[in-house]
Amino acid sequence: MGIYSQIQDQIVYYQSWYKNYCNIMHMPIRHGPVQTVKNLHKYPWLWQLAKVNRLLDMVTKGRQGNYRKATAAVVEKVVPNLMQLLDNLNTDTDRLVLHEDMVPPEILFAMGLKTWMSELLGILLPMVDSHSVEKYIDIAENAGIPPDVCSLPKGTMGIILNQEVPPVKAILTSNSPCDGGMASYQLIKNKLDIPMYQLDVPYNFYNERAINYFANELKEMIAWLETNTPGKMDWDHLRAICEERNRMAAYELELWEAIRQRPAPLAAEAVYLSHLWCFNVTPGDPGGTELFKYLVELANDNVQKNIAAVPNEKYRTVLWNPPLLHFIKLFSWAERHYGLTLIIDSMSYNRQPFIDTSTQESMLKGLAHIIMTGPMARHTRGPSENYFNDMFYIYTYFDLDMILVAGHIGCKNTAALNGILREKCRKKGIPVLIIDYDLSDPRVVSHDGIIRQMDRFMENIMKNTH
C-alpha cells in the first residue's frame, strides 16, 4: 500500500471524525446549556453516546480504500440521525411513542409521531462502550428478573426501572422476537403506566391467512394510535416512506450482488450496520437511500478494479444472530488475523424487501409481511425450517466457507436448535462455530474468551479446509 493511499485513508478518517464531532456538538447548541445539563443529569447514558465517534475508530481500524470510506460513511449516517433522535427528549414529547425494535416505525412516521426505540440504547451503548449496559442489567436482576433472561430486554428494563427513558406517551410492541422480549413489555407498561398496544405475529406466517390477520392487527394499531396519541394517519406520507424504503432496498440488493463476488468488495459493518440502522431506525429517510447508493458505488468500483475489501480474504462467513454488540471490533480483528471476511449477517438478510404502494391495503400487507418476516423475527418465530432454510440458502448464495453463530447465552430458542444445527452442518460438510457469549454483557464471556474460541476454531478446523 502506497504512501498516497495511506494519506488518503487518514484523510477519510479525520474528515469523518470532524463531521461526527460537529454533529455531536450541535446538540447542546440546539438544546441550550441549561437543558443540556438537565438532560445529562436525567439521562446519564448521554455521556456514553457522546463518545459515539469511538465507533468510527472501531470500524475503520485496519480497513483501507473504499472499504474504509464505506464503513466511515455508515457511522456518518448513524451520528446525525442519533442526534436528531435525541432531540425527541425535549420537543414534541406528547407525540413520542416507545416502540419495540421488531416493530419498524414507518407507520408512526406517517402518523406524524416521534419515535424512541426501546432497545436502541441496549444496542448502541455496548457498541460504544463494552461495559455501559452492565449497570442496567444489574438493576433489572435486582428487581427480580432472572439472570438467564436475554440481556437486551434486561438492559432495556433496567433503563426504564431506573427512570432514564425519555417521556414517552404510548408503547407499541409485539410478541417478537422471543418470550423474554415479549414478557418484558408488561413490566415496562406497569412501570411507565401508559397505554400499550401489542401486535400478535402468528406462528406460521408464510401464508395469506397470516398476512391478512396481521394486516388487520396493523389496522387496529393505527386506530389505537389515533385514539391514544395526537397522531393521525397520512396515507400519502406512508406511501412516500414506503417508496423511499423500496428505493433503499433496491440499492441494498445491488450491494448484495456485489458482495457475492470473491473476493468481496465490501464487508462487515458496511453491510450489516447500514442495514441495522437504515431499515430499523430510519426507514423512509432519503439519507438512507443515498448511503446505500454510495455503498453500491464503492463496491462496484472495487469490483471493477478487482480490489478486495479484505486484501487477504481467505474465508467468507455469515454471522448468525445479532452482531456481538459489546465486541464490534471482532471482525476487523478476524480480518487481520485470519483473512476472515464477514460477508453478511442474518439480521440484514431480508427476503421481502419491496412494498406494493398501489393501495392502502397493499401497503399494510407489505408492511405486515416485512414485520412478520423481518430478520430475527422470522428466525426465532415459527418452525425450525425458518431458521435453517435461510442459513443454508445464504451459505450457498454468498459462496461462504463457514457459518459463525453468535451463541448468545440468553437466546434460548436458538440455543435449542444447536444440536440439530451441528448435525445438519456435519452432514453438509459446513464448518460451524458457535461462539458462547452474552449479547450485551462482557462479564459473562470476555473479549479474550471470545478470541480464544475463534483461535481454536480457525487453527483446528479452518486451516485444514484450504
Next chain:
Amino acid sequence: MPPTNPFDFSRESLLESAIEQDKIPIGYTCNYVPRMLLNVGPLFPYRVNAAEQAGGTEIADIYLSQVTCSYTRSILEAVMDDQQDFLHGWVFAASCDHLRRLYDNLQYLTEPDFCHILDVPHKCGSEAISWFKQELIAFSQALSDHFDIDIQTKDISQRISEHNTLMTALHNIAIQRTNTLPPFSGSEFHRLMQAMWSLPLQSMETILSRIEEQLPNRSCPIDFKARIMVISSVLDQYEWIEAIESNGALVVADRFCTGSIPNMTPCIQTDDPFYDMARYALQTNACPRMMDTFEYRMNLIYQTIQSYHVDGVIIAPVKFCDIWGVETSQIWTFLKSKSIPVLRLEREYGFSGEGQLSTRVQAFLEQVCQ
C-alpha cells in the same frame, strides 16, 4: 378395617387398563390444546408427565441445550428413552419458545406418525378467537384423517358437555379446600389432578365419585400452621407439595398449569363447538404468554387468595422459563402491594433439593405466622 384412601390409586395401572381397552392416548404438553377435542372416538388426551426422567437429561441437553426449561428437556429425554412409546401421536401448542423447540427437535429426532402443532394467538379478542377456531378445525380434520375417525360437530359438543360435567364434579371436591379444615391435603389433591389430565374421562368419573362419597367421613390430614397458595407453570410431582406440607403448611390453592385453578372452569357452550373451545382456551387459561390478560391473571390470583383464605403465596417458576421469570417479578410486586406474604422459589421441573426447599419453606412459614 379403616376405609381406603380415595386419593390412593394407581394412575399407571388405570392408564394401562385404558390402553388394553383399545383407547388411544394422544400426548399433549400445554393447556392451550383443547382436551375435549382429543376425547373423540377412541382417543383420549394424555398430558405428558416426564417428571421421573428429570434426574438425567444428557441426550436432551445436547439438542435443546442446558438453557431451556427442564420440562421440555425431560420430555425429550423420555422420548429418546422410549418411555413415551405408548402414545399414538403428539399435539403441541406454539405457546412458548421452549415447547416450540421441543416440537422441532421431536420431529427431527423421532418423526412421530402424528405430530401436530397449534398456532395459538397471544391475544384473546374476537380476531384471535376466530384465528384459533380455524386452527382447531384444521386440527380436527388432521385427527380425522390420520386416525380414520368421523368427527361430527355434535360429537364435539357432547365431549364439551362431558368435560363440563367432569369439571363440575371436580369443583365440588376442590371447593372444600375453602373450608377451615379441608378434608384432604394439597398433595392428595394434586395426585387427583395428575390423573385428571392423563386418564380417559370415564376413569376420572369413577375416581371423582368415589372421592366425593368418602369426603364427608374424612378429617383434615394435616396439622397446619398456614394456608398456602402455589403459583407456577407445570408441576407434575405431588411429592413437591408433600415436601412443603411436611413443614406445617397446607396447600389449599393450586394456580398452575397442572392444577385446578382456573382449569376447572366450565366451557361455555354455543351451537359452534370450535368457537367454544377456542374462546375457552384463550380466555380461561391464565398463562403469562398472553399479552392482553395481565389484569385477569392478577385478579384471578387475588380472588383465589380471598376465596381460599390464603395466608401466604409461594411462586415457583421453572428455571429458564422467560415468561414466568418476568411474570414472577410482577406477581411479587402485586402481592407486596397488597401486603400478602410471598416466597419466590425457582425450581427444576423434577423434584430435587428437598432439604433446601424445607429450609426456605420453614423460614417463610415463620414469616407468615408472625
